[in-house]
Amino acid sequence: MDDEKKSTVLVIDDDALVRNYISSVLKKFHIAVETAENGEEGYNIFKASPESHKIVIVDLMMSVMGGLEFIEKVRKNYMPPYPYIIVLTSKGEEDIVAECLDLGANDFLTKPITPKLLVTYVRKAFKTISMIDPNLLLEIPTKLMESKDLYTVLHSENVRLYSSVLSKLLLQETDYVDIDEAYRNSLYDFTYEIEVGALLHDTGKIAIPDLIWMKPGRYSPEERKIMETHTTKGALAMTNLINRYPTSTIIKTCYEIVRWHHERWDGKGYPDGLKGKEIPISARIVAIADVFDALTTRRIYRNEYSPEQALEIMINEEDGHFDPEIFKIFLQHDKLFTALAKSRMTAQILEIQKLSKL
Ligand SMILES: [Fe+2]
Ligand SMILES: [Fe+2]
Incomplete structure (x- = not known):
């Protein structure tokens, strides 16, 4: 061998x-x-x-x-x-x-x-x-997305990184009561499940019509409503797995993240308007990583914010968006997340340059 x-x-x-x-x-x-x-x-x-x-x-x-x-x-x-x-x-x-x-x-x-x-x-x-790790099969939806929208692929990888670090910090440094006891002794399981879910969090976008998904500008209210269904469409694609493997924690965690990563702590999010701890912890972690990456990434209709500016925006304008305790941990490690974002920004420019040469 x-x-x-x-x-x-x-x-x-x-x-x-x-x-x-x-x-x-x-x-x-x-x-x-x-x-x-x-x-x-x-x-x-x-x-x-x-x-x-x-x-x-x-x-x-x-x-x-x-x-x-x-x-x-x-x-x-x-x-x-x-x-x-x-x-x-x-x-x-x-x-x-x-x-x-x-x-x-x-x-x-x-x-x-x-x-x-x-x-x-x-x-x-x-x-x-x-033996080949079946998780490598996750590359398939990622590659499919890449052929349509490189931004979402890079975004998903970044969200995976930030969510993974945040979940580790949460377990290692706090007595955050909301973490299932079963995970307390298994840091690996907790962060791994969150990483996989974070990587998949926006896969539902594949089911959104291209004209809307890849529109080079801001969405109209109608288009925004359709875009928002990427959460429920992604979750629907997982229903079969949930039914077949009702005790699998990784499938449950992925489902939670895919469906609820746009919920807000104050109940003003979508698709279900869940509030506070009704939102699973996995989705509350990914929500922070998701917004941080969205702000630090360039879009067609606006330039990217620096990580420092993104943190300011999250503190000042996102009142009521995040779980305050998890957000506090995130802010306590602002230097770490700033450094990670800067290194990802450089890596992404290289990645985009490489792909545009193909
Ligand atoms: Fe999303
Ligand atoms: Fe996202």
Whole structure:
């Protein structure tokens, strides 16, 4: 397998005997291995080159950064499928194993580990990471949109970025009571679901007639009403999925974002006029990211505002639009969002130039 030849398995264990044993077994099967004596050293090796350490085998008990802390740190900063984490455990550690899996470990191996079992698990890991992530299929609606309206595609990517950062800040820095307890221990799930939803938030625009969607100017009141249906049209396209997978949180989150990202905290938004916490938290996060990006992006009928101006407008003119607590967190990190917007603006100019040369 290609990944098996290119990637190195990172083994993190403070016991030299275990490190040497795993290394010698895997090397016999021509699998490259690198070792670290504790979680901190392992994290630094991984961080320096995540792409070449797609599989990590990590022990639980280590004096400097144990396995739990290592998994938590990696999953906060790196999106699956990499690295694939296998935890080394001993008999009787079932509770900790559950915690590891909950934090985002992929598998566990209970000592003593036979060579056959070790190689089987590592092979399984290589197989899993080489499989195509079904989420890549999200590129299809994005590409369809790109052929019609590059602005909406770039906008969706920006909204994904801002929403992702905002949701992480919300979980890490506050005791925001409205976040489902289930997400509290899984930062990855919360932000990932919001990211996917944010990327899809305006997909309903595909169902809007081109003459209106791509009108090079401001909309008339009638046209605006039609444009507003991108929320309900997008949500309608998801009804089938909701019915088939009623317990899937990612589908639920995407639906909430697609349908309600234009709702306002004061109840004056659309399509349903939801008010306050009637609006799901996912949609309240994306609403802030959506307005921030719309203001900092150039439109045919107006120039873009600088991120600093956009923040001013959001503070002065958007009274009652946003969840005040989430908006407060957003403003507390104004420098971060300003920097992100500036880097996205540069990236977008390059992207547009590249496409116009095609
Ligand atoms: Fe929208
Ligand atoms: Fe939008």
